[in-house]
Amino acid sequence: MKACCTSIMIVCLGLLLSLQTNAQNDIQISHEEVSTDIPTLSDFHEVIYPLWHDAWPNNNFELMKELYPKVRELTEKLNNEVLPGILRDKENVWKERLAKLTTSVKLYKQAIDENDEGGLKNVVEEVHTNYEGLVRAITPLTKELDAFHVVLYKIYHYYMPEKNMNALRTASMELLEKAKALQTAKLSRKVERKADKFKAGVEKLFTSASELVKSASGNNVKDMMNCVETVHDNYHSLEQMFE
Numbered sequence: 001m002k003a004c005c006t007s008i009m010i011v012c013l014g015l016l017l018s019l020q021t022n023a024q025n026d027i028q029i030s031h032e033e034v035s036t037d038i039p040t041l042s043d044f045h046e047v048i049y050p051l052w053h054d055a056w057p058n059n060n061f062e063l064m065k066e067l068y069p070k071v072r073e074l075t076e077k078l079n080n081e082v083l084p085g086i087l088r089d090k091e092n093v094w095k096e097r098l099a100k101l102t103t104s105v106k107l108y109k110q111a112i113d114e115n116d117e118g119g120l121k122n123v124v125e126e127v128h129t130n131y132e133g134l135v136r137a138i139t140p141l142t143k144e145l146d147a148f149h150v151v152l153y154k155i156y157h158y159y160m161p162e163k164n165m166n167a168l169r170t171a172s173m174e175l176l177e178k179a180k181a182l183q184t185a186k187l188s189r190k191v192e193r194k195a196d197k198f199k200a201g202v203e204k205l206f207t208s209a210s211e212l213v214k215s216a217s218g219n220n221v222k223d224m225m226n227c228v229e230t231v232h233d234n235y236h237s238l239e240q241m242f243e
Contacts, residue, residue, distance in 0.1 A: 029158065033085040034150045036138055040081055044074045044131060052128045061117050064124055068108055071127065075105045078134075086153045089236070093137045101130035141242055144185040148178040148205075152235055160228050165216075168224065172209070172216040175231070179209040191242050201238035208234045 047070045055063035078098055083091055104126040111120040140146035151174050159168040182202045187195055212227040 029154055034153055035084055036087060036140060036146065038078075038081060038083075038138065040074060040077045041135060041138075044071075044078070047071055047074060048128060048131050051124060056121065056124050056128070059117075059121065061120060064120055065112050068112060071108065072105055075102055083138075085157070086149065087138055090138050094134070097130065097134045097137050101127065101134055104130050141191070141239065142182070142185040142187065144178065144182045145239070148175065148182060149235065151175045151178055152231065155228055156232050160225060163221065165219075165221065165224070168228075169216040172212045176206075176209045176213050179206040182206070194241060197241055198238070201234070201241060205231070205234045205238055 047067055051064065051067050051071070054060060055067065079102060083094060087094070104123060107123045108120070108127055111123050140149065151171055155168060155171050155175065158164070159171060179202070183206065185202070187198060191198075208227065208231045212224070212231055215223045215227045218224075
């Protein structure tokens with residue numbers, strides 16, 4: 001009877017440990033936290049398009065004036081935006097470029113008040129340029145690099161700090177698959193002149209992701225952490241080639 005109770009206790013303990021391990025691995029990270037989408041920026045495009053492609057080339061100053069209130073409203077909304085977690089490393093450049101956009105929108109109003117058509121046309125061009133700069137600040141270079149970053153974000157900001165080795169091992173294999181997909185990623189025409197540098201950076205990233213998988217199969221936590229840092233550094237080096 002005693003032996004039977006002991007066996008049951010061992011089984012229960014094993015189940016409990018299994019549940020705890022699964023709970024550790026099942027970290028809930030919302031879609032919003034790992035999405036680079038800023039809805040207000042998309043809404044802004046609906047105003048920028050007619051401003052830049054209709055009002056500006058056709059010297060339609062009435063339309064420029066008509067669109068100003070919406071431009072101001074959306075700029076104010078952008079100034080109140082909180083970037084999702086995955087864009088935390090973009091916060092400084094976001095603030096810098098948003099400040100430029102905000103300044104150009106103020107000059108937009110000034111040109112309207114002064115009925116300065118030449119100045120109005122010039123400042124609308126500035127608004128467009130600054131809006132494009134803001135978009136580029138947070139837009140992933142390729143969808144494959146974005147997918148890689150989503151997995152790296154979970155590893156770097158969750159699994160590694162919490163020393164969740166089981167989750168890190170699983171995610172490291174997923175990261176390697178994303179790095180492999182990057183090897184066949186295509187660049188846009190705007191940046192394809194840097195294709196050779198991009199390819200070299202991808203290979204470096206793939207190698208470091210492979211090293212992480214190898215390290216994660218063992219039990220040397222410090223080595224795993226170092227490998228994660230190397231992948232993280234290589235990712236940012238690749239991304240910064242195009243800033």
